[in-house]
Amino acid sequence: MNAKIAIVGAGPSGCYTAQALLKCAPGLEVDVIDAQPTPFGLVRYGVAADHQGTKGVARQFARIFTRQGARFLGNLSIGDETTVEDLRQAYDAVVFAAGMSGDRRLGIPGDDLAGVIGSGALTRALYEHPDAGPFPVLGDTPVIIGTGNVAIDILRLLAKTPEELRGSDLGPGPSAWLAAQRFRKITVVGRSSAASARFSPVMIKELADLATVDLSVVFPDPDGASVLNTAVTSTSGPLPVEFRFESRPAALEKTGGGLHLQVETPQGRDTIAASSVISAIGFTSKGTLDRDAILRAADEPDGARGRVYATGWFRNGPVGAIPQCREEAQALAQRILSELQPDPDRVGRQLFAQHPDIVDFDHWQQIDAQEVAAAPADRCRQKISRREELLRPSNLQDA
Numbered sequence: 001m002n003a004k005i006a007i008v009g010a011g012p013s014g015c016y017t018a019q020a021l022l023k024c025a026p027g028l029e030v031d032v033i034d035a036q037p038t039p040f041g042l043v044r045y046g047v048a049a050d051h052q053g054t055k056g057v058a059r060q061f062a063r064i065f066t067r068q069g070a071r072f073l074g075n076l077s078i079g080d081e082t083t084v085e086d087l088r089q090a091y092d093a094v095v096f097a098a099g100m101s102g103d104r105r106l107g108i109p110g111d112d113l114a115g116v117i118g119s120g121a122l123t124r125a126l127y128e129h130p131d132a133g134p135f136p137v138l139g140d141t142p143v144i145i146g147t148g149n150v151a152i153d154i155l156r157l158l159a160k161t162p163e164e165l166r167g168s169d170l171g172p173g174p175s176a177w178l179a180a181q182r183f184r185k186i187t188v189v190g191r192s193s194a195a196s197a198r199f200s201p202v203m204i205k206e207l208a209d210l211a212t213v214d215l216s217v218v219f220p221d222p223d224g225a226s227v228l229n230t231a232v233t234s235t236s237g238p239l240p241v242e243f244r245f246e247s248r249p250a251a252l253e254k255t256g257g258g259l260h261l262q263v264e265t266p267q268g269r270d271t272i273a274a275s276s277v278i279s280a281i282g283f284t285s286k287g288t289l290d291r292d293a294i295l296r297a298a299d300e301p302d303g304a305r306g307r308v309y310a311t312g313w314f315r316n317g318p319v320g321a322i323p324q325c326r327e328e329a330q331a332l333a334q335r336i337l338s339e340l341q342p343d344p345d346r347v348g349r350q351l352f353a354q355h356p357d358i359v360d361f362d363h364w365q366q367i368d369a370q371e372v373a374a375a376p377a378d379r380c381r382q383k384i385s386r387r388e389e390l391l392r393p394s395n396l397q398d399a
């Protein structure tokens, strides 16, 4: 079939959609567009630096561009110069797989105080996202709010020694920042009970294997066999890490030198002193796309839909890991193929003929090769973080 499809977002959802489309219909022109000069979304900028096995999915995604014929159009933010309507006119179908990049706020009084940091802002700084802000000041007693895997990823990285980060792709700046932290205690606060916390048991086992931590639990799971209860008895490192379940954040105040987090617990209101608060309670849509309008268009009945589709975190909110993105993308690809009505007059990627700064997959492969070649002995890559450097091919060719 000779149709033109644009996918906005080169994260797992966009890549898996391209993969499934091209597997069933190799003749399609599939353009995967990303605002960043680098592909793979949160695989590069979210999945933990010390989880290189998970990041290995990028090698599978690369084959979509090197073997299946998809095109990568990087450094092209849709919603700025190029509008959603421009894309709809140029392509037979447009898939929005643009993820969620804003930190969800706590929604309690004081959640905008200095010292309250979103998990996305922190991980973007740690993983050297081109749009990252400066490193936050965490102080000696940070509190992490949230008990999902993102919260546990952050906790683990904060607790690891430099030796335990060997083999990761954490850059020299983030590594030095982590090594300079002097925590007396880290507290993890969650609304749910210990039994219904969203972290995966594997993540807790990994945490318990660290030499540094001494885990304890307030309001533990009464089932003595839970993985966290086992971890409490097996850890005795120098850094106290306290999990406080059934503690609903109610307000934040700044008094004296630090923050005070008030929480509602089954035993009444309690106050937790915090040098900083890292909120890891999810993400919202942020940026140049009108998500609500796009989802409305995507949900219109066949025919009226205007060939707009949405998938992944952009569609569902920040839930689901990479395997779920794959499942959803495969089902979506079938639907798109059954509804496609190619129009030879659509211009496809010629829409971008006048955009001088778009980068292609060859360009990414040069960045990738340079990053791997520049890696110090205890790292698997050294990321290039500044957008200007990511965009400068001459710099890449000189390397």
Ligand SMILES: Cc1cc2nc3c(=O)[nH]c(=O)nc-3n(C[C@H](O)[C@H](O)[C@H](O)COP(=O)(O)OP(=O)(O)OC[C@H]3O[C@@H](n4cnc5c(N)ncnc54)[C@H](O)[C@@H]3O)c2cc1C
Pocket (backbone or CB within 6 Å): 008, 009, 010, 011, 012, 013, 014, 033, 034, 035, 036, 039, 040, 041, 042, 043, 046, 047, 048, 051, 054, 076, 077, 078, 079, 097, 098, 099, 100, 123, 150, 153, 287, 288, 289, 311, 312, 313, 314, 319, 320, 321, 322, 323, 325
């Ligand atoms: C900190 C963290 C750790 C995680 N760890 C794991 C893990 O270990 N294992 C696991 O399975 N899952 C993990 N996940 C979940 C996993 O990352 C998500 O399931 C997955 O990335 C969602 O894919 P997506 O393609 O929908 O969104 P994303 O990965 O966010 O990709 C969206 C892409 O769209 C691009 N984009 C956004 N707006 C525009 C625009 N206007 N124009 C063009 N492009 C745009 C972005 O630059 C981005 O590249 C983690 C998530 C986080 C936040």
